[in-house]
Amino acid sequence: xxxxxxxxFDFASPYGFIASTAIDEIATRAKRNIxxxxxxxxxxxxxxxxxxxEHPAKREYVNNRDALRSGxxxxxxxxxxxxxxxxxxxxxxxxYWIDQQDxxxxxxxxxxxxxxxxxxxxxxxxxxxxxxxxxxxGFDRDQVSAAIQDQAIKDRLVAExxxxxxxxxxxxxxxxxxxxxxxxxxxLDQVAIWLERGPF
Amino acid sequence: xxxxxxxxFDFASPYGFIASTAIDEIATRAKRNIxxxxxxxxxxxxxxxxxxxEHPAKREYVNNRDALRSGxxxxxxxxxxxxxxxxxxxxxxxxYWIDQQDxxxxxxxxxxxxxxxxxxxxxxxxxxxxxxxxxxxGFDRDQVSAAIQDQAIKDRLVAExxxxxxxxxxxxxxxxxxxxxxxxxxxLDQVAIWLERGPF
Numbered sequence: 001x002x003x004x005x006x007x008x009f010d011f012a013s014p015y016g017f018i019a020s021t022a023i024d025e026i027a028t029r030a031k032r033n034i035x036x037x038x039x040x041x042x043x044x045x046x047x048x049x050x051x052x053x054e055h056p057a058k059r060e061y062v063n064n065r066d067a068l069r070s071g072x073x074x075x076x077x078x079x080x081x082x083x084x085x086x087x088x089x090x091x092x093x094x095x096y097w098i099d100q101q102d103x104x105x106x107x108x109x110x111x112x113x114x115x116x117x118x119x120x121x122x123x124x125x126x127x128x129x130x131x132x133x134x135x136x137x138g139f140d141r142d143q144v145s146a147a148i149q150d151q152a153i154k155d156r157l158v159a160e161x162x163x164x165x166x167x168x169x170x171x172x173x174x175x176x177x178x179x180x181x182x183x184x185x186x187x188l189d190q191v192a193i194w195l196e197r198g199p200f
Numbered sequence: 201x202x203x204x205x206x207x208x209f210d211f212a213s214p215y216g217f218i219a220s221t222a223i224d225e226i227a228t229r230a231k232r233n234i235x236x237x238x239x240x241x242x243x244x245x246x247x248x249x250x251x252x253x254e255h256p257a258k259r260e261y262v263n264n265r266d267a268l269r270s271g272x273x274x275x276x277x278x279x280x281x282x283x284x285x286x287x288x289x290x291x292x293x294x295x296y297w298i299d300q301q302d303x304x305x306x307x308x309x310x311x312x313x314x315x316x317x318x319x320x321x322x323x324x325x326x327x328x329x330x331x332x333x334x335x336x337x338g339f340d341r342d343q344v345s346a347a348i349q350d351q352a353i354k355d356r357l358v359a360e361x362x363x364x365x366x367x368x369x370x371x372x373x374x375x376x377x378x379x380x381x382x383x384x385x386x387x388l389d390q391v392a393i394w395l396e397r398g399p400f
Contacts (some may be wrong), residue, residue, distance in 0.1 A: 067381075069400065180265075193273070200269065
Protein backbone atom coordinates (compact mmCIF):
# COMPACT_ATOMS: atom_id res chain seq x y z
CA UNK A 1 0.00 0.00 0.00
CA UNK A 2 1.18 3.54 -0.75
CA UNK A 3 2.22 5.91 2.00
CA UNK A 4 -0.56 7.52 3.99
CA UNK A 5 -1.60 11.13 3.47
CA UNK A 6 -0.48 13.39 6.34
CA UNK A 7 -3.27 15.76 7.32
CA UNK A 8 -2.22 18.56 9.68
CA PHE A 9 -4.93 20.81 11.10
CA ASP A 10 -5.78 23.14 13.96
CA PHE A 11 -9.21 22.66 15.54
CA ALA A 12 -9.71 26.45 15.44
CA SER A 13 -9.21 26.53 11.67
CA PRO A 14 -12.41 26.82 9.63
CA TYR A 15 -10.51 25.68 6.54
CA GLY A 16 -9.26 22.65 8.46
CA PHE A 17 -12.88 21.84 9.21
CA ILE A 18 -13.86 22.17 5.55
CA ALA A 19 -10.99 19.86 4.58
CA SER A 20 -11.97 17.35 7.29
CA THR A 21 -15.34 16.87 5.60
CA ALA A 22 -13.78 16.04 2.22
CA ILE A 23 -10.45 14.31 2.77
CA ASP A 24 -11.82 10.84 3.55
CA GLU A 25 -13.43 10.55 0.13
CA ILE A 26 -10.27 11.74 -1.65
CA ALA A 27 -8.10 9.25 0.26
CA THR A 28 -10.50 6.37 -0.26
CA ARG A 29 -10.63 6.98 -4.00
CA ALA A 30 -6.81 6.89 -4.07
CA LYS A 31 -6.65 3.84 -1.77
CA ARG A 32 -4.59 5.75 0.79
CA ASN A 33 -4.84 5.97 4.55
CA ILE A 34 -4.79 9.33 6.34
CA UNK A 35 -2.68 10.20 9.36
CA UNK A 36 -4.66 12.88 11.23
CA UNK A 37 -2.34 15.33 13.00
CA UNK A 38 -3.86 18.18 15.03
CA UNK A 39 -1.38 20.90 15.95
CA UNK A 40 -1.51 24.42 17.37
CA UNK A 41 -1.24 27.24 14.85
CA UNK A 42 -0.37 29.45 17.81
CA UNK A 43 2.96 27.61 18.07
CA UNK A 44 3.68 28.46 14.43
CA UNK A 45 2.76 32.11 14.87
CA UNK A 46 4.90 32.27 18.01
CA UNK A 47 7.89 30.85 16.17
CA UNK A 48 7.54 33.30 13.29
CA UNK A 49 6.50 36.16 15.62
CA UNK A 50 3.58 36.91 13.27
CA UNK A 51 -0.09 36.13 13.25
CA UNK A 52 -1.95 36.62 9.98
CA UNK A 53 -5.17 37.21 11.89
CA GLU A 54 -3.70 40.31 13.51
CA HIS A 55 -4.40 42.06 10.21
CA PRO A 56 -7.87 43.44 10.95
CA ALA A 57 -8.86 43.38 7.28
CA LYS A 58 -7.69 39.79 6.86
CA ARG A 59 -9.36 38.63 10.03
CA GLU A 60 -12.60 40.29 8.98
CA TYR A 61 -12.35 38.67 5.56
CA VAL A 62 -11.57 35.18 6.83
CA ASN A 63 -14.05 35.29 9.69
CA ASN A 64 -17.01 37.11 8.17
CA ARG A 65 -16.67 36.29 4.52
CA ASP A 66 -14.47 33.67 3.06
CA ALA A 67 -14.63 30.72 5.44
CA LEU A 68 -18.40 30.68 5.85
CA ARG A 69 -18.95 31.44 2.17
CA SER A 70 -16.63 28.60 1.15
CA GLY A 71 -18.53 26.32 3.51
CA UNK A 72 -21.92 27.34 2.10
CA UNK A 73 -20.72 26.46 -1.38
CA UNK A 74 -20.07 22.92 -0.08
CA UNK A 75 -23.39 22.71 1.75
CA UNK A 76 -21.90 23.34 5.20
CA UNK A 77 -23.84 25.84 7.33
CA UNK A 78 -20.87 26.95 9.40
CA UNK A 79 -21.00 29.08 12.54
CA UNK A 80 -17.97 30.88 13.91
CA UNK A 81 -17.62 30.14 17.64
CA UNK A 82 -17.70 33.07 20.05
CA UNK A 83 -14.22 34.31 20.98
CA UNK A 84 -12.73 32.74 17.86
CA UNK A 85 -9.82 32.16 17.37
CA UNK A 86 -8.75 30.41 20.58
CA UNK A 87 -5.96 27.92 21.27
CA UNK A 88 -7.11 24.37 20.56
CA UNK A 89 -5.32 22.65 23.43
CA UNK A 90 -8.14 20.52 24.95
CA UNK A 91 -9.33 18.78 21.75
CA UNK A 92 -5.76 18.31 20.53
CA UNK A 93 -4.74 16.57 23.77
CA UNK A 94 -7.87 14.44 23.79
CA UNK A 95 -7.14 13.49 20.19
CA TYR A 96 -3.63 12.27 21.02
CA TRP A 97 -4.87 10.39 24.07
CA ILE A 98 -7.35 8.49 21.87
CA ASP A 99 -4.76 8.20 19.10
CA GLN A 100 -2.37 6.20 21.27
CA GLN A 101 -5.15 3.65 21.80
CA ASP A 102 -6.84 3.72 18.39
CA UNK A 103 -5.92 6.09 15.52
CA UNK A 104 -9.16 5.45 13.69
CA UNK A 105 -11.20 6.40 16.74
CA UNK A 106 -9.03 9.52 17.08
CA UNK A 107 -9.92 10.53 13.52
CA UNK A 108 -13.57 10.01 14.43
CA UNK A 109 -13.09 12.27 17.45
CA UNK A 110 -11.44 14.93 15.28
CA UNK A 111 -14.35 14.96 12.85
CA UNK A 112 -16.91 15.13 15.68
CA UNK A 113 -15.01 17.89 17.52
CA UNK A 114 -14.73 19.87 14.30
CA UNK A 115 -18.50 19.62 13.74
CA UNK A 116 -19.20 20.79 17.29
CA UNK A 117 -16.94 23.75 16.74
CA UNK A 118 -17.89 24.78 13.22
CA UNK A 119 -21.45 23.55 12.66
CA UNK A 120 -22.74 24.20 16.19
CA UNK A 121 -20.43 27.14 16.86
CA UNK A 122 -19.32 25.73 20.23
CA UNK A 123 -15.60 26.27 20.73
CA UNK A 124 -13.80 23.11 21.76
CA UNK A 125 -11.12 25.37 23.24
CA UNK A 126 -13.51 24.94 26.15
CA UNK A 127 -12.27 21.77 27.91
CA UNK A 128 -15.74 20.72 29.00
CA UNK A 129 -17.15 20.94 25.47
CA UNK A 130 -14.12 19.10 24.07
CA UNK A 131 -14.70 16.40 26.70
CA UNK A 132 -18.43 16.20 25.89
CA UNK A 133 -17.53 15.30 22.30
CA UNK A 134 -15.44 12.37 23.56
CA UNK A 135 -18.11 11.10 25.97
CA UNK A 136 -20.68 11.27 23.15
CA UNK A 137 -18.42 8.78 21.34
CA GLY A 138 -18.37 6.45 24.35
CA PHE A 139 -15.22 7.54 26.16
CA ASP A 140 -15.19 7.82 29.95
CA ARG A 141 -15.49 11.38 31.23
CA ASP A 142 -13.03 10.97 34.11
CA GLN A 143 -10.43 9.36 31.88
CA VAL A 144 -10.79 12.10 29.28
CA SER A 145 -10.51 14.83 31.92
CA ALA A 146 -7.40 13.16 33.31
CA ALA A 147 -5.90 12.87 29.81
CA ILE A 148 -6.13 16.65 29.30
CA GLN A 149 -3.86 17.12 32.33
CA ASP A 150 -1.60 14.10 31.67
CA GLN A 151 2.04 15.15 31.30
CA ALA A 152 2.76 12.45 28.70
CA ILE A 153 -0.10 13.74 26.55
CA LYS A 154 1.03 17.35 27.01
CA ASP A 155 4.50 16.30 25.88
CA ARG A 156 3.07 14.44 22.90
CA LEU A 157 1.25 17.55 21.67
CA VAL A 158 4.41 19.65 22.06
CA ALA A 159 6.37 17.01 20.15
CA GLU A 160 3.75 16.94 17.39
CA UNK A 161 3.83 20.74 17.12
CA UNK A 162 7.61 20.70 16.82
CA UNK A 163 7.50 17.92 14.25
CA UNK A 164 4.98 19.90 12.20
CA UNK A 165 7.15 23.02 12.36
CA UNK A 166 10.24 21.02 11.39
CA UNK A 167 8.37 19.70 8.39
CA UNK A 168 7.53 23.22 7.20
CA UNK A 169 3.88 23.36 8.26
CA UNK A 170 2.84 27.02 8.57
CA UNK A 171 -0.93 26.98 8.17
CA UNK A 172 -4.06 24.86 8.53
CA UNK A 173 -4.94 22.59 6.91
CA UNK A 174 -1.59 21.40 5.64
CA UNK A 175 -1.39 18.17 3.68
CA UNK A 176 1.54 16.07 2.54
CA UNK A 177 1.23 13.49 -0.22
CA UNK A 178 4.54 11.64 -0.51
CA UNK A 179 6.30 14.72 0.94
CA UNK A 180 4.63 17.12 -1.51
CA UNK A 181 3.10 19.95 0.56
CA UNK A 182 -0.35 21.43 -0.02
CA UNK A 183 -1.64 24.32 2.10
CA UNK A 184 -5.32 25.13 2.46
CA UNK A 185 -8.67 23.47 1.91
CA UNK A 186 -8.65 25.10 -1.52
CA UNK A 187 -5.77 22.82 -2.50
CA LEU A 188 -7.78 19.62 -2.01
CA ASP A 189 -8.54 19.65 -5.73
CA GLN A 190 -4.79 19.61 -6.42
CA VAL A 191 -4.31 16.85 -3.82
CA ALA A 192 -6.92 14.76 -5.63
CA ILE A 193 -5.29 15.37 -9.03
CA TRP A 194 -1.82 14.59 -7.63
CA LEU A 195 -3.10 11.32 -6.17
CA GLU A 196 -4.83 10.39 -9.41
CA ARG A 197 -2.24 11.40 -12.00
CA GLY A 198 0.97 11.65 -10.00
CA PRO A 199 3.26 14.69 -9.83
CA PHE A 200 2.54 17.70 -12.05
CA UNK B 201 -24.81 47.39 -17.55
CA UNK B 202 -23.80 45.94 -14.18
CA UNK B 203 -20.96 47.39 -12.16
CA UNK B 204 -17.47 46.47 -13.27
CA UNK B 205 -15.35 43.89 -11.43
CA UNK B 206 -12.52 45.51 -9.46
CA UNK B 207 -9.31 43.55 -9.92
CA UNK B 208 -6.49 44.54 -7.54
CA PHE B 209 -3.07 42.99 -8.09
CA ASP B 210 0.63 43.44 -7.46
CA PHE B 211 2.91 42.81 -10.44
CA ALA B 212 5.20 40.76 -8.16
CA SER B 213 2.36 38.40 -7.25
CA PRO B 214 2.42 35.04 -9.04
CA TYR B 215 -1.21 34.48 -8.07
CA GLY B 216 -2.08 37.88 -9.54
CA PHE B 217 -0.48 36.71 -12.78
CA ILE B 218 -2.47 33.47 -12.76
CA ALA B 219 -5.68 35.46 -12.20
CA SER B 220 -4.75 37.91 -14.97
CA THR B 221 -4.82 35.03 -17.47
CA ALA B 222 -8.33 33.95 -16.51
CA ILE B 223 -10.33 36.99 -15.41
CA ASP B 224 -11.16 38.31 -18.88
CA GLU B 225 -13.07 35.15 -19.79
CA ILE B 226 -14.98 35.18 -16.49
CA ALA B 227 -15.95 38.83 -16.92
CA THR B 228 -16.93 38.42 -20.56
CA ARG B 229 -19.19 35.48 -19.73
CA ALA B 230 -20.91 37.63 -17.07
CA LYS B 231 -21.06 40.69 -19.37
CA ARG B 232 -19.05 42.76 -16.93
CA ASN B 233 -16.15 45.12 -17.45
CA ILE B 234 -13.01 44.88 -15.33
CA UNK B 235 -11.26 47.78 -13.62
CA UNK B 236 -7.57 46.78 -13.41
CA UNK B 237 -5.92 48.21 -10.31
CA UNK B 238 -2.23 47.49 -9.67
CA UNK B 239 -1.08 48.31 -6.16
CA UNK B 240 1.97 47.64 -3.99
CA UNK B 241 1.65 44.79 -1.51
CA UNK B 242 4.65 46.36 0.25
CA UNK B 243 2.39 49.24 1.30
CA UNK B 244 0.00 46.75 2.88
CA UNK B 245 2.76 44.90 4.69
CA UNK B 246 4.16 48.22 5.90
CA UNK B 247 0.79 49.26 7.29
CA UNK B 248 0.29 45.98 9.10
CA UNK B 249 3.98 45.71 10.02
CA UNK B 250 3.97 42.10 8.79
CA UNK B 251 5.06 40.35 5.65
CA UNK B 252 3.79 36.82 5.10
CA UNK B 253 6.85 36.07 2.97
CA GLU B 254 9.13 36.64 5.95
CA HIS B 255 8.07 33.17 7.10
CA PRO B 256 10.84 31.11 5.50
CA ALA B 257 8.63 28.02 5.23
CA LYS B 258 5.80 29.99 3.64
CA ARG B 259 8.10 31.78 1.24
CA GLU B 260 9.67 28.47 0.22
CA TYR B 261 6.22 26.97 -0.26
CA VAL B 262 4.80 29.85 -2.30
CA ASN B 263 7.93 30.38 -4.36
CA ASN B 264 9.15 26.84 -5.00
CA ARG B 265 5.95 24.85 -4.85
CA ASP B 266 2.51 26.27 -4.90
CA ALA B 267 2.60 29.14 -7.37
CA LEU B 268 4.46 27.31 -10.11
CA ARG B 269 2.51 24.11 -9.50
CA SER B 270 -0.81 25.98 -9.69
CA GLY B 271 0.38 27.55 -12.93
CA UNK B 272 1.39 24.22 -14.44
CA UNK B 273 -2.07 22.88 -13.74
CA UNK B 274 -3.42 25.72 -15.91
CA UNK B 275 -0.86 25.20 -18.66
CA UNK B 276 1.31 28.16 -17.60
CA UNK B 277 5.06 27.42 -17.54
CA UNK B 278 5.89 30.03 -14.93
CA UNK B 279 9.39 31.19 -13.96
CA UNK B 280 10.11 33.05 -10.75
CA UNK B 281 12.18 36.16 -11.51
CA UNK B 282 15.58 36.47 -9.85
CA UNK B 283 15.48 38.55 -6.65
CA UNK B 284 11.75 37.92 -6.27
CA UNK B 285 9.86 39.48 -4.56
CA UNK B 286 10.68 43.09 -5.42
CA UNK B 287 8.61 46.27 -5.27
CA UNK B 288 6.57 46.73 -8.42
CA UNK B 289 6.87 50.49 -8.72
CA UNK B 290 7.93 50.91 -12.40
CA UNK B 291 5.19 48.78 -14.03
CA UNK B 292 2.55 50.18 -11.66
CA UNK B 293 3.42 53.77 -12.56
CA UNK B 294 3.56 52.96 -16.27
CA UNK B 295 0.17 51.31 -15.93
CA TYR B 296 -1.43 54.42 -14.39
CA TRP B 297 0.19 56.67 -16.98
CA ILE B 298 -1.38 54.60 -19.76
CA ASP B 299 -4.61 54.27 -17.77
CA GLN B 300 -5.21 58.02 -17.74
CA GLN B 301 -5.11 57.95 -21.56
CA ASP B 302 -6.77 54.59 -22.26
CA UNK B 303 -7.85 52.09 -19.58
CA UNK B 304 -8.14 49.25 -22.08
CA UNK B 305 -4.58 49.78 -23.27
CA UNK B 306 -3.50 49.85 -19.62
CA UNK B 307 -5.08 46.43 -19.08
CA UNK B 308 -3.18 45.23 -22.13
CA UNK B 309 0.02 46.58 -20.63
CA UNK B 310 -0.70 44.82 -17.33
CA UNK B 311 -1.17 41.49 -19.06
CA UNK B 312 2.01 41.93 -21.12
CA UNK B 313 4.07 43.04 -18.11
CA UNK B 314 2.78 40.07 -16.12
CA UNK B 315 3.84 37.67 -18.89
CA UNK B 316 7.32 39.21 -19.05
CA UNK B 317 7.64 38.78 -15.32
CA UNK B 318 6.13 35.34 -14.81
CA UNK B 319 6.55 33.50 -18.12
CA UNK B 320 9.95 34.92 -19.05
CA UNK B 321 11.13 35.37 -15.46
CA UNK B 322 12.24 38.98 -16.09
CA UNK B 323 11.33 41.18 -13.15
CA UNK B 324 9.53 44.34 -14.19
CA UNK B 325 10.72 45.87 -10.91
CA UNK B 326 13.56 46.74 -13.30
CA UNK B 327 12.48 50.07 -14.84
CA UNK B 328 14.11 49.33 -18.18
CA UNK B 329 12.34 46.00 -18.57
CA UNK B 330 9.03 47.56 -17.51
CA UNK B 331 9.61 50.25 -20.14
CA UNK B 332 10.49 47.67 -22.81
CA UNK B 333 7.07 46.09 -22.32
CA UNK B 334 5.42 49.45 -23.02
CA UNK B 335 7.53 50.17 -26.12
CA UNK B 336 6.71 46.70 -27.45
CA UNK B 337 3.07 47.83 -27.33
CA GLY B 338 3.89 50.99 -29.33
CA PHE B 339 4.43 53.55 -26.57
CA ASP B 340 7.26 56.06 -26.86
CA ARG B 341 10.31 55.20 -24.76
CA ASP B 342 11.08 58.77 -23.69
CA GLN B 343 7.48 59.42 -22.67
CA VAL B 344 7.35 56.20 -20.67
CA SER B 345 10.64 56.95 -18.93
CA ALA B 346 9.38 60.42 -18.07
CA ALA B 347 6.10 58.97 -16.75
CA ILE B 348 7.96 56.79 -14.23
CA GLN B 349 9.43 59.98 -12.69
CA ASP B 350 6.30 62.14 -13.09
CA GLN B 351 5.09 63.47 -9.72
CA ALA B 352 1.43 63.29 -10.76
CA ILE B 353 1.85 59.59 -11.62
CA LYS B 354 3.73 58.93 -8.38
CA ASP B 355 0.87 60.59 -6.49
CA ARG B 356 -1.68 58.55 -8.40
CA LEU B 357 -0.03 55.28 -7.36
CA VAL B 358 0.11 56.39 -3.72
CA ALA B 359 -3.57 57.36 -3.90
CA GLU B 360 -4.46 53.99 -5.45
CA UNK B 361 -2.54 52.15 -2.72
CA UNK B 362 -4.36 54.10 -0.04
CA UNK B 363 -7.72 53.49 -1.69
CA UNK B 364 -6.98 49.76 -1.84
CA UNK B 365 -6.01 49.71 1.84
CA UNK B 366 -9.14 51.69 2.76
CA UNK B 367 -11.22 49.12 0.93
CA UNK B 368 -9.72 46.25 2.91
CA UNK B 369 -7.35 44.87 0.29
CA UNK B 370 -4.62 42.87 2.05
CA UNK B 371 -3.35 40.45 -0.60
CA UNK B 372 -2.97 39.89 -4.33
CA UNK B 373 -5.03 39.27 -6.32
CA UNK B 374 -8.02 40.82 -4.59
CA UNK B 375 -11.31 41.02 -6.43
CA UNK B 376 -14.55 42.83 -5.66
CA UNK B 377 -17.83 41.90 -7.30
CA UNK B 378 -20.48 44.41 -6.22
CA UNK B 379 -18.44 45.03 -3.03
CA UNK B 380 -18.13 41.31 -2.21
CA UNK B 381 -14.41 40.62 -1.61
CA UNK B 382 -12.54 37.60 -2.97
CA UNK B 383 -8.87 37.03 -2.16
CA UNK B 384 -6.60 34.84 -4.24
CA UNK B 385 -6.49 33.31 -7.69
CA UNK B 386 -8.03 30.21 -6.11
CA UNK B 387 -11.23 32.19 -5.51
CA LEU B 388 -11.84 32.83 -9.21
CA ASP B 389 -14.13 29.80 -9.24
CA GLN B 390 -16.23 31.46 -6.52
CA VAL B 391 -16.15 34.77 -8.43
CA ALA B 392 -17.52 32.97 -11.50
CA ILE B 393 -20.26 31.27 -9.47
CA TRP B 394 -21.18 34.55 -7.74
CA LEU B 395 -21.45 36.30 -11.10
CA GLU B 396 -23.56 33.49 -12.55
CA ARG B 397 -25.91 32.71 -9.66
CA GLY B 398 -25.70 35.79 -7.48
CA PRO B 399 -24.83 35.85 -3.76
CA PHE B 400 -24.39 32.56 -1.92
